[in-house]
Amino acid sequence: MENTWVYQGKDPIKIKRYLQSLGMGHRLFNDIKRGEGRFLVDHRQVRPTTMILPHQPLTIEVNPEAPDPSVKESQQPLNIVFEDDNWLVVNKPAGVVSIPGPHEDNDTVLNRVVGHLKAEGDDNLRPHLITRLDQYTAGLILIAKHRVASSMISTQVEQHQMVKEYEAIVSGHLPKQHGQIDKAIKRVPDSPKRIIAADGQHALTEYWVEKTDDAHSLVRLRLHTGRTHQIRVHLASLHCPIVGDHLYDGDTTKFQHQLLAATKLAFTDPFTLKQREFTIDLPDPMRKIAGQMN
Numbered sequence: 001m002e003n004t005w006v007y008q009g010k011d012p013i014k015i016k017r018y019l020q021s022l023g024m025g026h027r028l029f030n031d032i033k034r035g036e037g038r039f040l041v042d043h044r045q046v047r048p049t050t051m052i053l054p055h056q057p058l059t060i061e062v063n064p065e066a067p068d069p070s071v072k073e074s075q076q077p078l079n080i081v082f083e084d085d086n087w088l089v090v091n092k093p094a095g096v097v098s099i100p101g102p103h104e105d106n107d108t109v110l111n112r113v114v115g116h117l118k119a120e121g122d123d124n125l126r127p128h129l130i131t132r133l134d135q136y137t138a139g140l141i142l143i144a145k146h147r148v149a150s151s152m153i154s155t156q157v158e159q160h161q162m163v164k165e166y167e168a169i170v171s172g173h174l175p176k177q178h179g180q181i182d183k184a185i186k187r188v189p190d191s192p193k194r195i196i197a198a199d200g201q202h203a204l205t206e207y208w209v210e211k212t213d214d215a216h217s218l219v220r221l222r223l224h225t226g227r228t229h230q231i232r233v234h235l236a237s238l239h240c241p242i243v244g245d246h247l248y249d250g251d252t253t254k255f256q257h258q259l260l261a262a263t264k265l266a267f268t269d270p271f272t273l274k275q276r277e278f279t280i281d282l283p284d285p286m287r288k289i290a291g292q293m294n
Contacts, residue, residue, distance in 0.1 A: 001125065001170055003086075003148055003271060004059040010052040013040065015039055015058065017060060023270045027057065027158060028151035031163075037062035039230045049254055065126040065147050071100060073118055076110035081140065081278055086271055088113060088127070088143040089278050091113045093164070094257055098132040098141065113143055134229070139166070139262030152270035162225070165264035166221045166231055167210070167282055169289050170240040171251050181205045181234040194229045196237050203227045205234045211293035218290045222264075232258060243289075259286050 008016060015084035016029055032039065033048045040059040041052060052058055055266040057283040090109065092098070097108040105111075111129045128150035142162075156162050160278065186195075186200030194200075204224040211218040221231050229248075235241060236248040244255030268275040282290060 001064060001146060001148070004057050004060045005187050005271075006057050007052045007054060009054055012053050015041075015046070015048055015050055015052060018052055018058065019060075022273075023152040023155040024148075025151045025154045032060060032062060047180060054214060060148070062146075062148050064123045067114070067125040070105075071114055071279045072106055072111055072125075073115035074107045074136050075115050075119075076107050076112050078109075078112050080116075080118050081280065082276075086149040087269075087276075088116075088145060089265065090140050090141050090143065091280055092133055094138040094261075094283070098129060098137045107142060109143075117145065127177055131262075133160070133262055134232075134258075134260075136257030137166075137260045137262065140265040140266070140280060141262070142265060145231055149271075153267065154269055156270075160224060160226065161265035161267070163264065163277075164223045164226075164262065166223070167261055167263050167286065168219050168221060168231065168235065169243045169259040169286055170217050170219055170235055171215065171243055172240045173212060174207060174219065174238060174240055177209045179207055181207065181238065181239055183234060187228075194227070194233045195232065196251060201225075201227055203230050203234065205231060211290055213293045216289065216293070218286075218293055231260065255285070259289070261286060 019029060036060045038045050039048055041050060041056055046169035067278045079091040081091050084259040092109055097104045099110045100108050110129060114125060117125055124146040128144040130144055130153055133139060133141060144153060182204050183196045184198060185203045186197035188195055202225060203253050206222045208220045210220050211219050232242055232245055232248050241248050241250040242260050243251050245258035250258060261283055264279045269276050
């Protein structure tokens with residue numbers, strides 16, 4: 001597998017610094033340096049300390065990762081929103097787990113991706129989920145198809161530069177049409193729950209009220225941090241729990257899982273250096289409920 005970039009800077013730059021500017025992590029760079037790949041400039045193998053000149057092409061060749069024997073392949077379908085040599089964006093249905101765990105290891109999103117890549121004859125059969133969703137949250141998930149893509153996107157993930165927006169049906173009405181919820185979140189010992197706590201991890205959620213009726217609101221939310229259950233905990237803290245969210249006191253009289261969907265995902269593609277943006281429609285039954293609001 002190989003990827004090529006043409007250096008657009010004005011001054012010579014070392015390979016390592018250039019790749020770091022594109023997002024590559026230290027681990028992958030060191031793996032290539034130790035023999036798990038090659039650096040090529042103008043199609044000639046060079047040392048990792050080589051300087052690149054303006055408009056020179058840099059190519060990296062990286063050996064495929066060995067498949068993870070603990071991740072079984074699944075033949076269940078993937079709802080693919082986008083695919084190229086580096087990325088998969090899929091629309092996950094509510095009820096499907098993102099990655100294998102103690103309660104499900106046969107048919108998660110990751111199992112399905114492995115099955116898809118194998119069916120496509122891909123040499124890389126160790127995909128990396130860049131974003132994940134709770135089991136009963138529907139919507140967009142980004143998958144790196146190989147370890148180079150995973151490494152190149154890591155800086156955007158760590159620095160919260162990716163745009164991740166969600167929509168939710170909540171009980172009640174939020175205090176403002178547009179606001180921010182800036183409340184630290186802490187894990188409850190021996191429980192899947194999280195709580196608002198001063199000694200928790202910083203968590204920031206921005207929201208916009210899109211529609212309302214007498215008892216509910218359709219809310220668009222943007223994550224500025226990535227804490228577990230962040231949206232669910234933050235909305236519950238404002239006495240507007242997500243409908244169907246049994247864990248955070250949502251109304252479960254009609255729905256047994258939270259009406260929450262990841263509907264927008266945007267990031268800078270480190271291979272093309274262009275912005276990629278993906279949006280999906282609300283899933284049923286959220287669309288039906290929202291259609292009855294003002």
